[in-house]
Amino acid sequence: MSESSGLVPLPYSPSEVEALLGEGGARTLLSAYRWMVLARTLDARMQALQRQGRVGFYGAATGQEAVNVAAGLLSAPEDWVFPGLREQLVALVRGHPLPTYVHHLFGDALDPALGRNMPCHPSARDVHYVSMSSVIGTQISQAVGVAQAMRLRRAAGVVLAFFGDGATSSNDFHAGLNFAGVLKVPVLFCCTNNQWAISVPVEHQSAVRQLSDKARAYGLLGHRVDGTDFVASYAALSGALGRLRDGAPPELLEFLLYRMTPHSSSDDPGRYQPPDWAERARRHDPVARLELWMSENGLLAAGVREELVSAAEASVRAAIEAAEATALPAESTLTEDIYAPRGPKLMGSGRGTETG
Numbered sequence: 001m002s003e004s005s006g007l008v009p010l011p012y013s014p015s016e017v018e019a020l021l022g023e024g025g026a027r028t029l030l031s032a033y034r035w036m037v038l039a040r041t042l043d044a045r046m047q048a049l050q051r052q053g054r055v056g057f058y059g060a061a062t063g064q065e066a067v068n069v070a071a072g073l074l075s076a077p078e079d080w081v082f083p084g085l086r087e088q089l090v091a092l093v094r095g096h097p098l099p100t101y102v103h104h105l106f107g108d109a110l111d112p113a114l115g116r117n118m119p120c121h122p123s124a125r126d127v128h129y130v131s132m133s134s135v136i137g138t139q140i141s142q143a144v145g146v147a148q149a150m151r152l153r154r155a156a157g158v159v160l161a162f163f164g165d166g167a168t169s170s171n172d173f174h175a176g177l178n179f180a181g182v183l184k185v186p187v188l189f190c191c192t193n194n195q196w197a198i199s200v201p202v203e204h205q206s207a208v209r210q211l212s213d214k215a216r217a218y219g220l221l222g223h224r225v226d227g228t229d230f231v232a233s234y235a236a237l238s239g240a241l242g243r244l245r246d247g248a249p250p251e252l253l254e255f256l257l258y259r260m261t262p263h264s265s266s267d268d269p270g271r272y273q274p275p276d277w278a279e280r281a282r283r284h285d286p287v288a289r290l291e292l293w294m295s296e297n298g299l300l301a302a303g304v305r306e307e308l309v310s311a312a313e314a315s316v317r318a319a320i321e322a323a324e325a326t327a328l329p330a331e332s333t334l335t336e337d338i339y340a341p342r343g344p345k346l347m348g349s350g351r352g353t354e355t356g
């Protein structure tokens with residue numbers, strides 16, 4: 001199969017996988033594969049729904065599932081996640097309910113943000129997942145600030161800060177890594193290098209050979225990892241999070257990935273990607289690579305894939321139906337949670353909490 005499909009095989013023997021994933025490695029692979037199938041199904045359905053005008057916007061994470069699942073499985077409940085554009089799956093793996101996320105995508109009355117944020121920009125307080133800021137890179141310095149606050153308060157946990165290759169050119173990347181290097185706060189920088197910042201290829205973005213090299217300028221360690229290899233991504237995240245929890249300085253992991261879809265539903269990569277890009281990306285498909293390894297090593301019995309695909313399709317369909325049956329947020333909610341209650345100082349009358 002690997003030769004005819006041209007898929008780059010995962011380069012491990014079963015005992016190497018067991019050594020890299022730790023005890024229960026086979027269970028971890030199956031759980032990861034299930035999540036990846038769900039993510040793939042969700043991305044396909046949502047991109048189609050956007051084209052039908054049923055959701056306003058969608059940014060797929062197709063090709064980035066291995067890193068997201070590994071981060072979701074390895075992060076602890078007390079950790080905080082500051083996402084880039086494509087880490088919604090981390091929130092789901094951490095326990096945020098799929099129906100709630102789909103309500104968010106529709107911006108309906110059961111969206112926790114009541115439709116005020118763009119679709120695909122969820123916030124999930126239940127799983128410590130901060131709303132993505134559309135302003136590229138700003139989450140990096142915010143994540144460092146929160147990590148510093150957690151350390152000052154002696155709070156348990158660490159912060160995972162995700163960002164794309166394009167964000168490594170932003171002011172906040174440099175400010176954030178600089179502060180992290182000086183303060184040595186518990187933050188793990190996860191650069192998801194999918195080799196494109198919309199239409200800008202990574203070699204036009206940065207002159208360094210590897211984006212992980214940028215860490216050295218701030219006194220931090222940086223490593224490049226094959227982000228389409230679930231085993232490598234899991235092992236790298238597990239090692240880095242373990243070191244951070246033991247009090248080691250922050251690190252940067254660069255996950256080399258292939259963006260397998262347009263940047264978002266507002267993009268047409270046919271105008272700028274080379275003709276062989278899609279095929280190169282397909283050969284590194286993280287879901288297919290894991291599936292191939294599991295099949296060849298007896299971990300995916302006949303019919304299991306089909307069962308997982310139909311289960312994923314059923315749960316995505318149910319979540320969409322629930323969202324489409326839900327009303328839009330009431331107009332009266334438009335200014336809720338925006339203005340703080342006016343206290344006596346603002347009112348000057350001691351009357352308390354009239355809202356503005």
Ligand SMILES: Cc1ncc(C[n+]2csc(CCOP(=O)(O)OP(=O)(O)O)c2C)c(N)n1
Pocket residue numbers: 084085086134135136163164165166167168194196197198263
């Ligand atoms: C400060 C700023 N400039 C420009 C944009 C428009 N924009 C949105 S996404 C994006 C590219 C992001 O690329 P990258 O950081 O590599 O992440 P990816 O989308 O590839 O995951 C740009 C330029 C923005 N949102 N914010």
